[in-house]
Amino acid sequence: MPVMSKKSYHHGDLKNALISAAIEIVAQEGVYGLTLRKAARKAGVSHNAPYAHFTDKQALIAAIAVDGHSKIQSLISKVVEKYPNDPLQQLVHLAWAYVQFGLRSPAHYKITFSGLIENEKNYPAFVEVSQLSMSAIKKITADCQSAGILKKSDYEVEMVAVSMWGLIHGLVSLVIEGQVSSKLLMRNPPKAMLIATLQQVVCVPLDVSILNS
Amino acid sequence: MPVMSKKSYHHGDLKNALISAAIEIVAQEGVYGLTLRKAARKAGVSHNAPYAHFTDKQALIAAIAVDGHSKIQSLISKVVEKYPNDPLQQLVHLAWAYVQFGLRSPAHYKITFSGLIENEKNYPAFVEVSQLSMSAIKKITADCQSAGILKKSDYEVEMVAVSMWGLIHGLVSLVIEGQVSSKLLMRNPPKAMLIATLQQVVCVPLDVSILNS
């Protein structure tokens, strides 16, 4: 791994530098503000340098999405480690991680989870990492069912996991889009909102205090 | 309302013509294929004509979203008329309308419900129509609660409605993005999928046969 020297012809770590730059741009100017040339400028290279690492503008966007999935996954790992054998805590904190990521970095969240990538199958890294996310949710869901925390439906585990995923993702989307009135948010901050939602799905009553950590 | 004469300087109904053209483009070439100039070409006007009706490219996108909301709302109206005093049927068919719209016109659905509009507050028509959608869902949800079909939570009706909305929207999003494996879809076609999902939320068992219509 070559050191990032100040002024060499070769950047050394341009790919990651471009991704970071792109994430910053997206955070500051939104999805439509992202430009290949702008990212290149921010990384201090010429306007065509990105093409050595990304075939497309879409490929850079896909890389941002991969980064988003990775961030969520590292959060999930931490949560699973912190609450072993407690799938309810894992589930709630998993959902909470999504909400936090979504509210903290809306644009990044959108790119990652809201289907802004046109042909995802063209980007194997994205396909792989998004399947990993799904696997994590599936595992936690299955554990919840075994522990009697989630209803067992007649359909397979994946079915219920998709429902959970959808529920959380849908909620976050609505909050980000502002379709949930701010008044409602004031009276029911996201954390309580999440609990209320999960209570619809979970068949044991939830104690809100489990979230104080 | 002037007739759409063949070759007058004034188009007569350019605004709607542009929206239709844009929807077609989006359906055929995806969101990134949409271009102001392309829509203008398709409507047979000069490249700057759209600016008489839309301040922005974003404004045209917002108009597409408004159209999507309108389509869903007319579907909702029909369903509510068809099943008066049967909130469960209303709920299921409402959800089903979303799924159908999403699977039939993925790109249009994305623009309408997936937050592709950057600053929605800048487009009052969009804000208004999306609030109407929410109101419809809220009413049906409340009716379901009154009928004992949906659990009453400690939180207000809007809370539960948001959950329902989120659940449906999240599911459709995942299907559109292809994050739900096609194998799963084969074994559980969308209609059954929807039922499975609703069974997580609804506290009375659902009979799949109610969907045969």
Place this chain on the structure above:
DNA sequence: AATCAAACTTGACAATGTCAAGATTATATC
């Protein structure tokens, strides 16, 4: 040390969003 491939640059091109200024037509006012 010579070769090769990867990483990066410069240059070019068509397409796009949008501004400015002018042309055409509908509508309202007298």
Place this chain on the structure above:
DNA sequence: GATATAATCTTGACATTGTCAAGTTTGATT
């Protein structure tokens, strides 16, 4: 009904963008 006014549409121009082509620099391999 003529005239003013505003809405609608056109032509022209410009900077920016994604991407192709061709060349340059450099690290790696032999």
